[in-house]
Amino acid sequence: MRATLFPLDGPLRFLLLSSFLIPLGSFMVLPFMSVFLHERLGMGLGAVGVVLAVASLVQFSGGIVGGALADRIGLRRTMLWALIIRTAGFVGLLFGLRWPPLAVGALVLTCCGAALYLPANKAYLVHGVDDERRPAFLAAGNAALNAGMAVGPLVAGPFVLSSPGWLFVSVTALFVLVAAGHARLPAARAGESGGQSAGQGLLAGVAALPFAANALAFYLYFHFQHFLAVYAVERATSTFYSLVLLLCFTLVIVVQPLASGLIRRMPYATALAAGFAGLAAGLAVLAIGTRPALLAGGALITLGDIVLFLKNDLEALHRSPRSDAVVFGQQRLAAGLGACASGVLGGQVYGLTEQAGDTGWFWLLAAAQCVLLPLLLLALRERPARHPTPLMTTTKEH
Incomplete structure (x- = not known):
């Protein structure tokens, strides 16, 4: 890892630090939104699912506009x-604490910012980096992001319901500081990395199979992301839920950088099979509902996603002629479609299983989908990649 990633110049060090601080602030709030909307603002779970679906659609799908x-x-x-x-x-x-409808609009606004930020962040991180080193740089960015996501809930867990006002003030101050630092970064236009795409449609050059696989992976993963909070807090505590998230994020921080080279060399079909198998196993284990099952299920889901998310991005970069920022934006669009579908459908299914008195069935139904739905991807496998050279030696310039 060190041989392919370091040394880093000042702007990239700051960008990796920001990749930690931004999710740190965001995840002091966002993982608890289902509980916050449901318990503090009194919204029903069906309505909460719709709100989370819209927020997810904006946050991820808006990435194509960001690119x-x-x-x-x-x-x-x-x-x-x-x-x-x-x-x-x-x-x-912060103001939504006095007028709840504003909280929903503010949540969507934060997701708009996230949609614009991430494609540019990833493209800046790999700007001018050769193909062999790109997995290491992307994995380092993901590790920093997941470190922030891990620490945020631990910091905020005791305060999100008891003192949300101070929490929102602290997060706002953090984002002001990070924005000031970004104003001092040297400029680097996306077009300079190759793949000029001015005048082309947003979906021109999209890599069909990585796009579809990303949408499906996020659809299945966001059953876990959207609804684990409600499920885990009922069976344990908000602190234990934070520990589950900490385990998941720690796995990404440690495993993905170490495995980035292996994931790069792994045949795409093998990566898809391994990733979706991990999701299926993890979601099924969550149905047991005990504290060890919550930890084990979260770990298995995370290991599956470590493979899926990184491999889908690498394969999309390989197959598409568009600039890096546009490719990352297209992949975020796929993620948003999947996350939105998960919020809408998952919210309704979770509500039904809650009414039936056994929410464990929610996770079993999600696990079954991990087995059945990837079969639909087989219809896209016969389409050849636009660039026939192996992924590890692709000649596409960025």
Whole structure:
């Protein structure tokens, strides 16, 4: 890992630090939104599912707009505007404590900022990096992101329901500082990394199989992301739920950088099979409902996602002629479609299993989908990659 990633210059060190601080602040709030909306604001679980679905759709699918914007105005300016928008969203959450409908709008606004930020962030991180080193840089960014996601819930867990006002003020201040740092980054236009795409449609050059696989992976994963909080808090505590998240994020931090080279060399079909098998096993284990089962299920789901999410991004970069920012934006669109479907359908199914008195069936139904739905991807496997060279030696310039 060190031989392929280091040394890092100042801007990249700051970007990796920001990749920790931004999810740190976000995950002091976002993992608890289902509980916050349901218990503090009194929304029904069906309505909560719809709100989370819309928020997820905006946060992920809006990435395709973020990628196109980065192509037009540059990576640094896109990241800066994204952070300003997201900061405004957290201010809105603070005022939403007095007027609950504003909380929903503010949540969506924070997701708009996230949608614009991540494609530009990833493209800036791998700007000018050769194909062999790209998995290491992406894995380092993912590790920093997951470290922030791990620490955020631990910090905020005791306060999210008892003192949300101070929590929202703290997160807002953090985002103001991070935005100020981004204003000092050197400019790097997305177009400079190759794959000029001005005037092309947002979906032009999309890699069909990685796009579909990403949508499906996020659809299945967000059963866990959206509804584990409600399920785990009922059976344990919010603190234990934070520990489950800590385990999951720690696995990403440790395992994905170490396995990035192996994942890069792994045949795509093998990666898909291993990833979806991990999701299926983890979701099934969650149905047991005990504390050890929550930990084991979360770990298995995370190991599956470590393979799926990184491999899908690498394969999309390999197959598409578009710029890095646009490719990452297209993959975020796929993620948003999957996460939105998970919120809408999952919220209804979770509500039904709750009414039936056994929410364990929710996880078993999700696990069954992990086995059956990937078979639909076989219809896309026969389409050849646009670039026939092996992924580890692709000649595409970025």
